[in-house]
Amino acid sequence: MKDAYTTKGKSTLVLCHFFLPFSLEFVWCTLNFKHGHTMGPPDSVAIPPAKFSMPVDSEHKATEFRLFSIAKPHMRAFHLSWISFFSCFVSSFAAPPLIPIIRDDLNLTATDIGNAGIASVSGAVFARVAMGTACDLFGPRLASASLILLTAPAVYFTSIASSPISFLLVRFFTGFSLATFVSTQFWMSSMFSANVVGTANGLSGGWGNLGGGATQLIMPLVFAVIRDVGAVKFTAWRIAFIIPALFQTMTAFAVILFGQDLPDGNFQKLHKDGDKPKDDFSKVFYHGVSNYRGWILALTYGYCFGVELTVDNIIAEYFYDRFDLKLHTAGIIAATFGLANLFSRPFGGLLSDVVAKRFGMRGRLWTLWTVQTIGGILCVILGRVESLGSSIAVMVAFSIFCQAACGLTFGVVPFVSRRSLGVISGMTGGGGNVGAVVTQLIFFKGSKYSKETGITLMGIMIICCTLSICLIHFPQWGGMFSGPTSNKDFSEEDYYLSEWSSHEKDRGFHHGSLKFADNSRSGRGKRSVASTTPAACTSPIHPSLASDSL
């Protein structure tokens, strides 16, 4: 019996594990567990032989990843997805580098600016819930192009914002576009086979996230060019917003014209394999939310990824005001924070894997705690340093540790639950956004704290919240300060199969978890690996995934 549930679950495992610069919400859970169908036509349907320029598997998903190719349909889909996601990030964070100009034009107070920043990251929470379902129903091409086209007006209307309220509204609606992360990951999972889907997902998500950094460079430059051409600065910033809006619209058209949902064509209603187990959404949801580890990771992700979103919103204004820099200089410095995503996030994921080879899950937890706490310490220092040079140096170091911690978090997430992987991922990701909202509400709204004090306090909050990682304990592997449960020989199977009732086990629903438990024995570290099957020696991204998908 082809267990496509396992295939899809493992694909999700791979993509979670690599790195997720943005969150997977309950929508991902919906994708995986509510609709138990494969990402392609079943083998029994006769498909005319298609010619692909890359090697493909039986579902016609590419088994190779060629970065510099735009071959139809796989690599073309990759480039379309990361560029369109990049454009959404550029639009969502286009305002922060120009705040020093906008705040004078619209007579904004620090409270108004803070509220708009909070609105910009809370918009996506609503959008992502809808986006996953839309991908499932209509396909990623249509879903993402629609969202991009529908949010482009918000970016155009930023040009004619005239008051604090209108400014807040345009930032709120523009932020919805960040839900394209979901369609990006969905599309990559449809196009790439399990052995390369992690790379595809990680790169498309990470390079999209770069937009948050690139926009800090682009917008001040565009503003300067328009102002030098002759516009007054209060007009120049308005015209400048047309650029990201146009770019966003063009990527939507590119996706529509050049993209396709699946290797064999555009989206069709998928056939359901009659004997495929279709999981119960309420059970999956329950097992996710009742697992305390998911809540702890949600909290800690709020203090690495949430902090990253917060810093994206405040850092340009911080450098501009504190050091009296020119607008585009502040933008360049602020950009380095977001641009570090190019390597620091994947580095975190890799580090998690490397440490796990020797020390298993305990190593992953310790590394996550260490890296995120160092990030917190650097954040405290960032608020305290007085000179420009040391501020930049500390900020760069802080960005590397903060983003690596995001990558490290998703080295732990795949192991928290097998049945409810999507829910746990969604909780963690959602926690990231909630962290951004809460942090901006407490420290960066109004004039209660100066920005430098806010940054220091944020660092202290990072250190405190990260301590909760000490509470995570896996009975089969242990936690930071505890070994595995010794009173009984608690194995990986016991942990993952505890999510299934005996009735469900009788019907064979748990086979995916069984395979995963076997694969996850690397969580014991090197000492115990010799006694287990050789296939489990490496990280969860390993050959049996590829063989399962065939």
Add this chain to the structure above:
Amino acid sequence: MAGRRIMLELVSLLVICISQTSHGFTLFSSLNRTLAVDSSATAGQVLKAGEDTITVTWAYKGTDDSSYKTVEIHLCYAPISQKDRGWRRTADNLEKDKTCPLLVVASPYSPSSRNGSFVWLVEEDVPPATYFIRAYALDAGSHRLGYGQTTDDEKATNLFEVVAVTGRHASLAIASACFSAFSVVSFAGLLAAEKIGGKTM
């Protein structure tokens, strides 16, 4: 290339920092109010940026003006426009003070007449806010020696408003509306095309 640019900017910033620290900082509280400053803007008057003018007059009313070389006229924020706006805060250390964002004019001080005046067209990019006028007297080394302002010490009287050009133009609004409509119509067209395609599948 970007790295080199950052380095150049940092070096020039360092040079500026060094040159500034070499002449130390002045505390506002150490200055005497030696200038009587008056402006044509009356209390509560609303001026349009880019259109209206202000005539500023100043006269020396102290005892020793031998070191005075330059008079700088500044446009300064009133407390109401500084509220909840940390980037406009008042600091006693004049190097860190952000009360006065705009230098209107720096004119030489004439020891013979001991007064002066200037007619200033309120520039287009002056932010909309409530203001007063302040004048600083500087010596040859650009150290501030004295000041005067159109308002009282609490900065509560004789304040005027500037209403700025918002920068919004009808053409921009029309362009935004057209592009947005195009986006929405494209979306509708996309849905229609997909529905038609879907039916034939």
